Amino acid sequence: xxxxxxxxxxxxxxxxxxxxxxxxxxxxxxxxxxxxxxxxxxxxxxxxxxxxxxxxxxxxxxxxxxxxxxxxxxxxxxxxxxxxxxxxxxxxxxxxxxxxxxxxxxxxxxxxxxxxxxxxxxxxxxxxxxxxxxxxxxxxxxxxxxxxxxxxxxxxxxxxxxxxxxxxxxxxxxxxxxxxxxxxxxxxxxxxxxxxxxxxxxxxxxxxxxxxxxxxxxxxxxxxxxxxxxxxxxxxxxxxxxxxxxxxxxxxxxxxxxxxxxxxxxxxxxxxxxxxxxxxxxxxxxxxxxxxxxxxxxxxxxxxxxxxxxxxxxxxxxxxxxxxxxxxxxxxxxxxxxxxxxxxxxxxxxxxxxxxxxxxxxxxxxxxxxxxxxxxxxxxxxxxxxxxxxxxxxxxxxxxxxxxxxxxxxxxxxxxxxxxxxxxx
Amino acid sequence: xxxxxxxxxxxxxxxxxxxxxxxxxxxxxxxxxxxxxxxxxxxxxxxxxxxxxxxxxxxxxxxxxxxxxxxxxxxxxxxxxxxxxxxxxxxxxxxxxxxxxxxxxxxxxxxxxxxxxxxxxxxxxxxxxxxxxxxxxxxxxxxxxxxxxxxxxxxxxxxxxxxxxxxxxxxxxxxxxxxxxxxxxx
Numbered sequence: 011x012x013x014x015x016x017x018x019x020x021x022x023x024x025x026x027x028x029x030x031x032x033x034x035x036x037x038x039x040x041x042x043x044x045x046x047x048x049x050x051x052x053x054x055x056x057x058x059x060x061x062x063x064x065x066x067x068x069x070x071x072x073x074x075x076x077x078x079x080x081x082x083x084x085x086x087x088x089x090x091x092x093x094x095x096x097x098x099x100x101x102x103x104x105x106x107x108x109x110x111x112x113x114x115x116x117x118x119x120x121x122x123x124x125x126x127x128x129x130x131x132x133x134x135x136x137x138x139x140x141x142x143x144x145x146x147x148x149x150x151x152x153x154x155x156x157x158x159x160x161x162x163x164x165x166x167x168x169x170x171x172x173x174x175x176x177x178x179x180x181x182x183x184x185x186x187x188x189x190x191x192x193x194x195x196x197x198x199x200x201x202x203x204x205x206x207x208x209x210x211x212x213x214x215x216x217x218x219x220x221x222x223x224x225x226x227x228x229x230x231x232x233x234x235x236x237x238x239x240x241x242x243x244x245x246x247x248x249x250x251x252x253x254x255x256x257x258x259x260x261x262x263x264x265x266x267x268x269x270x271x272x273x274x275x276x277x278x279x280x281x282x283x284x285x286x287x288x289x290x291x292x293x294x295x296x297x298x299x300x301x302x303x304x305x306x307x308x309x310x311x312x313x314x315x316x317x318x319x320x321x322x323x324x325x326x327x328x329x330x331x332x333x334x335x336x337x338x339x340x341x342x343x344x345x346x347x348x349x350x351x352x353x354x355x356x357x358x359x360x361x362x363x364x365x366x367x368x369x370x371x372x373x374x375x376x377x378x379x380x381x382x383x384x385x386x387x388x389x390x391x392x393x394x395x396x397x398x399x400x401x402x403x404x405x406x407x408x409x410x411x412x413x414x415x416x417x418x419x420x421x422x423x424x425x426x427x428x429x430x431x432x433x434x435x
Numbered sequence: 436x437x438x439x440x441x442x443x444x445x446x447x448x449x450x451x452x453x454x455x456x457x458x459x460x461x462x463x464x465x466x467x468x469x470x471x472x473x474x475x476x477x478x479x480x481x482x483x484x485x486x487x488x489x490x491x492x493x494x495x496x497x498x499x500x501x502x503x504x505x506x507x508x509x510x511x512x513x514x515x516x517x518x519x520x521x522x523x524x525x526x527x528x529x530x531x532x533x534x535x536x537x538x539x540x541x542x543x544x545x546x547x548x549x550x551x552x553x554x555x556x557x558x559x560x561x562x563x564x565x566x567x568x569x570x571x572x573x574x575x576x577x578x579x580x581x582x583x584x585x586x587x588x589x590x591x592x593x594x595x596x597x598x599x600x601x602x603x604x605x606x607x608x609x610x611x612x613x614x615x616x617x618x619x620x621x
Contacts, residue, residue, distance in 0.1 A: 085464075093457075096456070100452065107442055132456065163441075
């Protein structure tokens with residue numbers, strides 16, 4: 011049945027119950043059978059945006075208002091504000107769960123609101139009792155108190171707030187506690203997988219893909235201690251992470267190319283940076299002795315996932331991703347070559363190969379934006395490298411002009427050809 | 436998910452969301468009611484740094500303590516600071532140990548850093564801010580600066596301490612609670 015019909019049916023249900031045609035239980039069974047309505051109508055999209063925006067504005071407004079810290083408020087009245095706020099927001103959400111559980115807008119809005127109220131309550135306690143400037147504990151308490159909402163109410167915005175919160179927390183905490191980030195991030199992974207299984211093309215999956223992959227990026231940043239000693243291993247981890255994102259995106263092929271995009275740009279950036287390394291000593295490090303155990307665990311794990319995904323995609327006949335998917339192994343290879351200039355040549359050649367791959371793929375699939383991205387990558391590489399080399403200003407400017415002209419001309423040719431092909435079809 | 440299961444799970448979550456603030460509040464209320472009262476002199480710090488935004492940053496003279504010989508500690512670790520009152524009820528730290536003392540009030544404090552050459556420990560108290568209403572903070576800053584300039588600083592906080600747990604009670608400027616001081620001075 012189409013969503014419109016289901017929504018009509020749901021509107022009819024209260025009347026049918028009133029007229030004693032069906033019982034409350036039957037109505038509930040009907041709702042369970044058809045599940046929540048996918049709100050794809052434009053009006054409902056707007057409703058969703060407004061309900062989330064409203065919840066965020068009211069919630070953060072309350073936090074800011076309380077931050078004014080009226081001295082007239084006694085400790086007792088502050089306690090009153092804390093609990094009435096919490097109970098109010100909870101009651102509202104309970105009402106939504108009972109009466110409007112089929113509506114995404116109501117659920118997202120009310121759960122987001124409760125998320126902010128919980129944060130406001132903890133902040134107000136801190137202000138009342140002059141708690142120390144301990145932001146990390148505040149964030150952790152807040153996030154742990156709201157993460158169950160993701161599962162119970164089935165909501166995305168609190169999941170995103172949670173991911174942002176734990177990423178921030180990861181940057182603040184010190185020492186071994188940082189590793190706890192991975193446990194915290196794992197708490198939302200089952201929800202993500204469930205959403206992918208339900209509907210790969212949903213907006214939820216897109217948004218969560220962004221949130222989760224960026225949050226893991228922050229997690230890697232905060233858990234891997236960076237020193238010049240481990241600089242290359244650190245890059246190897248990032249490169250394999252981006253490569254995994256790219257391959258994973260190809261494998262599960264979501265509607266929007268979020269994972270591939272992030273994976274492509276991330277990998278390109280790491281390789282670009284590797285091809286411009288000025289510190290030749292980095293390559294002389296003994297890689298088996300330059301990180302801690304945690305580094306090696308992650309590297310082995312990531313490379314294993316990488317190989318698995320490469321094999322899967324290869325068996326599926328999907329060979330477009332081979333160039334980018336093998337990036338961490340190219341880095342691994344150069345770690346054993348250990349010759350500074352040779353490695354620079356390898357990286358720059360490889361970078362060019364990736365850009366050409368993007369360009370050819372874009373032309374092949376008639377995606378002008380992708381083809382343009384390929385050209386842009388080549389242009390940035392050429393300009394960047396001329397700055398890296400010590401050449402005179404006049405030559406640099408000439409390079410700029412030449413690259414600019416090349417960019418324009420290739421664009422014109424490309425768009426004409428694509429249009430021509432379209433007309434021929 | 437079945438609606439009944441959803442609702443009961445949510446009720447369970449709601450109870451936890453209420454219980455956590457309740458525990459946070461009651462622990463502090465009990466300490467404020469039953470804890471032993473200590474005064475901590477706040478050291479005159481850079482006046483421009485004294486009132487940032489809506490809170491007063493507190494620096495304490497007692498946060499520096501000689502490193503007891505034989506105490507094996509690193510920065511970031513927790514130690515127990517033994518407390519004693521002087522004749523004016525100001526707190527003095529008499530010793531630092533890794534286990535709490537039996538018959539003496541104490542504070543659980545964090546080691547901020549250790550100066551091994553000078554044999555000194557810098558301690559981090561669990562109270563380093565006093566939150567104020569925005570307008571009050573502005574006025575307070577001005578008077579705080581005047582006091583410091585005239586070298587007549589008699590400022591301290593009162594803290595309630597119970598089983599190593601401390602809650603900040605009040606900030607005094609010139610021997611008066613800060614709000615009264617600010618009101619009188621306006």
